[in-house]
Amino acid sequence: MVATSRALAIEHVTLIDGRGGPPLADATVVFRDGRVQHAGAAARLPIPQDSERLDGRGRWLIPGLVDLHVHVTNCGAESLSLWLANGITTVRDIGGNAEWLVQLRGELASGERTGPRLFTHGPMIDGAPSGFRQAAQMGGAPTFERMWAEVDGPDAAVAEVDRLLAAGVDGLKLYQLLPLEPLQAILRHVDGRIPVTGHLTRTRASDAIAAGINCLEHNFVTPYNDVCRPEDRTPDGSGWQVPGFILRVHEGWARADLDAPYVQAFIEQVVVSGVYYDPTMMWGTNALALEETEEQGERYLSPTMRRRREMQAEAARRAGRPPGPVQVGDDALLRASAERQTEFVSRLIAAGAAVMAGTDVGALPGIAGYSLHRELRWLVRLGMTPKQATETATRRAAEALRRADDQGTLAPGQRADAVLLDADPLADIRNTRRIHRVFKDGTAYDPAALLAEYERETAAATS
Ligand SMILES: [Zn+2]
Numbered sequence: 001m002v003a004t005s006r007a008l009a010i011e012h013v014t015l016i017d018g019r020g021g022p023p024l025a026d027a028t029v030v031f032r033d034g035r036v037q038h039a040g041a042a043a044r045l046p047i048p049q050d051s052e053r054l055d056g057r058g059r060w061l062i063p064g065l066v067d068l069h070v071h072v073t074n075c076g077a078e079s080l081s082l083w084l085a086n087g088i089t090t091v092r093d094i095g096g097n098a099e100w101l102v103q104l105r106g107e108l109a110s111g112e113r114t115g116p117r118l119f120t121h122g123p124m125i126d127g128a129p130s131g132f133r134q135a136a137q138m139g140g141a142p143t144f145e146r147m148w149a150e151v152d153g154p155d156a157a158v159a160e161v162d163r164l165l166a167a168g169v170d171g172l173k174l175y176q177l178l179p180l181e182p183l184q185a186i187l188r189h190v191d192g193r194i195p196v197t198g199h200l201t202r203t204r205a206s207d208a209i210a211a212g213i214n215c216l217e218h219n220f221v222t223p224y225n226d227v228c229r230p231e232d233r234t235p236d237g238s239g240w241q242v243p244g245f246i247l248r249v250h251e252g253w254a255r256a257d258l259d260a261p262y263v264q265a266f267i268e269q270v271v272v273s274g275v276y277y278d279p280t281m282m283w284g285t286n287a288l289a290l291e292e293t294e295e296q297g298e299r300y301l302s303p304t305m306r307r308r309r310e311m312q313a314e315a316a317r318r319a320g321r322p323p324g325p326v327q328v329g330d331d332a333l334l335r336a337s338a339e340r341q342t343e344f345v346s347r348l349i350a351a352g353a354a355v356m357a358g359t360d361v362g363a364l365p366g367i368a369g370y371s372l373h374r375e376l377r378w379l380v381r382l383g384m385t386p387k388q389a390t391e392t393a394t395r396r397a398a399e400a401l402r403r404a405d406d407q408g409t410l411a412p413g414q415r416a417d418a419v420l421l422d423a424d425p426l427a428d429i430r431n432t433r434r435i436h437r438v439f440k441d442g443t444a445y446d447p448a449a450l451l452a453e454y455e456r457e458t459a460a461a462t463s
Contacts, residue, residue, distance in 0.1 A: 007032040007048045008442065010420065013056025015039060016387075018063040018395040018409040023426065029061060031416035034441040039410050054444075059436060060424055062390055063410050064089025064417030066397035067372045068278050069217060069358025071095050072118070073147055076304025077104065078458055079368035080115025082297070085450040086369030087419035087432065089440045090117040092401065094173040094197060094217070095363070097146040098122035102168045114450070116440065117417075119401055122169040125160060125186070127177035127202065128152035131241035138241070138319075148175065154185035161186055170194060170401075174213070176201035176221070176239040187212045195402060197278070198222065201239045209269055215276035215400060217358065219345055220284030221249060226266040227344060228252035247328040250284070254336035258344055270353045276400045278358040279345050281378040282366055287334035288342065297370030300454065303461050305362070342382055349383040356400060357393040373433050386429040416442035 008031045015027035017039060028045045030038040038045050047053065065088045072079070073096040083091055093101055101120035107113040126132065128150040151157040157178075164172065171194045174183055180203045190196055197215035198208055205216055205223045216222045221240075225233045232252035238245050257263070270277055328334075349355050357379060359371035366374070372393065379389040398408025407415040418439040423431035438445045 007037065007051040008054060008444065009047045009051040010054045010056045010061060011047070012042060013420070014060045014424070015410065016060060016062045016390065016426065017411060018391055019411060020391065023060070027061075029410060029418075031439065031442040034416055036410055036412050036414050036416050038412060054420075054437070056420065058422075060421040061410065062419050062421065062425060062432070063394035063408055064419060064438070064440060065372060065393045065432070066090040066092070066357070066401070066408075067359055067361065068092045068356050068397055068400060069094055069280055069360045070368070071147070071360070071362030072101065072104065073097065074305065074308060074362030075368045076302045077113075078304065078454070078461065079302045080108070080113060081450045081454050082300055082302075082368040082370075083116045084114065084369075084438055084440065084445055085435075085447040085454070086372065087435050087438050088116050088369055088372055089417040089438065090119070090397070090401070090407065092119040092121070092171075092358070094121040094171075095124045095147050096120065096122070098164055098167040098169050117407075119170040121171040121173040121197065122164045122167065124148040124173050124175040124199070125157065125178060126150055126175035127179055127182070130175070131177050131239040135241040151178070151182055154182045157182035157186050158189045161189055165194070172196045174198040174200065174208075177237065178203060180207050180211075183208060183213075184211045195400070197276075201225075201234060202236055206266055206269055209273045209275050213275065215278060215356070217278050217280060218283055218360070219277075219279035219281070219341055220253075223266065223344070224249055224252065227258070227263050228256050229260075232256075250329050250333055250337040253284070253340045254333055256340050256344075258340065258347065267347060267351050267353070270348060271351050274354060276354045276356050277348060278356040280358050280360045280364065281342070281345070281375060282359060282364040282371065284341055285338040287331065287338040296374065297367035300367050300370070300451070302368070303458055305367075346382045349379075354396065354400075355379065355384075355392070356397065357389070373430070376429050376432060380429045386426045389429050390425055390432070
């Protein structure tokens with residue numbers, strides 16, 4: 001780690017500044033006091049006398065990456081350095097204990113802890129009884145405390161929002177069993193002060209967009225009742241906690257008619273409203289698995305994640321289910337479902353929807369940091385160019401966080417969050433993994449050193 005208030009000059013680098021223009025060859029980028037001071041053609045920029053200099057020849061510089069959907073609680077605070085080692089300089093936590101996350105946000109901002117910048121949406125605001133409570137009563141795996149909140153009606157919903165605003169959250173997350181009325185009451189009460197996202201099932205995504213929600217999570221479930229055939233819609237009160245729900249949704253996707261007028265109308269609504277759409281392709285598409293298993297970082301499974309898997313296996317044993325992910329449906333069904341889901345996201349991208357990059361790491365399979373590179377690969381497979389995918393996880397993510405005036409590009413004045421790559425990400429999106437250095441607020445990190453330290457610390461914690 002090189003903490004310095006001196007300037008750092010990266011010379012002769014190919015600059016992809018995230019603003020949409022073509023890459024700039026032989027650029028010089030100067031960071032000072034945590035901000036971009038200069039970024040431009042090398043010949044035109046004088047290097048400040050006091051600069052530390054870093055040779056960028058044969059390398060590419062992109063803005064720091066953002067994962068818009070993580071659960072730090074599930075991954076464990078020990079995973080924070082994994083995000084940084086993978087070039088992710090900002091994460092948005094959308095489900096955890098608000099007080100703990102606000103404290104963590106401060107420790108990361110002050111440098112007391114090494115890791116990405118943290119935005120928190122506090123706990124998942126669910127209807128009553130919450131799907132988490134129902135799952136626990138049915139003998140499912142326990143969830144960590146206070147990752148979710150139950151609200152029974154609009155008044156309770158507004159009171160919970162006031163509690164979270166007082167705690168200092170950056171946004172809100174509405175959850176699967178929240179009915180339309182409290183959802184509308186929350187959005188009216190928030191009145192645009194902070195962004196609101198939703199993992200929805202009971203309330204239709206189209207109704208939530210009409211009520212003013214800012215972002216949608218999970219292509220597998222949230223748009224499902226707007227996209228499936230009317231006779232395949234899920235009944236009120238059902239969600240992942242209900243046995244048979246996941247299978248039913250796969251069957252509905254497999255039968256969905258994406259040319260139906262109501263699907264076209266929904267796509268149009270998503271595009272025109274400008275709602276951010278975070279598909280988290282990790283959920284529901286296992287049948288079309290991306291192949292590079294050795295690059296998924298499984299060796300960095302955190303002690304907290306390992307403990308969680310053990311608790312889930314134990315809960316499965318008690319319930320008489322096989323351990324590991326519950327298998328639903330046959331391969332042909334899962335493949336047909338996954339193909340229809342991916343086709344739907346492709347159509348959203350082609351129509352110009354604000355499709356984003358989030359992974360749900362901690363709740364879905366995957367390892368902190370590694371999972372985002374996989375999601376970027378998905379976005380390219382679904383129709384984005386590598387340049388669009390890179391901008392999605394940088395500038396457009398900053399827009400979704402309402403911080404585009406502060407971070408997300410390498411323009412002068414912006415936060416000095418960047419990733420120096422050994423290979424061209426615009427030639428192949430998998431090159432976002434070829435990381436030479438990561439910069440957060442102008443501080444340089446060597447990913448190999450971060451990973452070595454992570455392995456030492458987690459080995460000590462588990463021995
Ligand atoms: Zn989640």
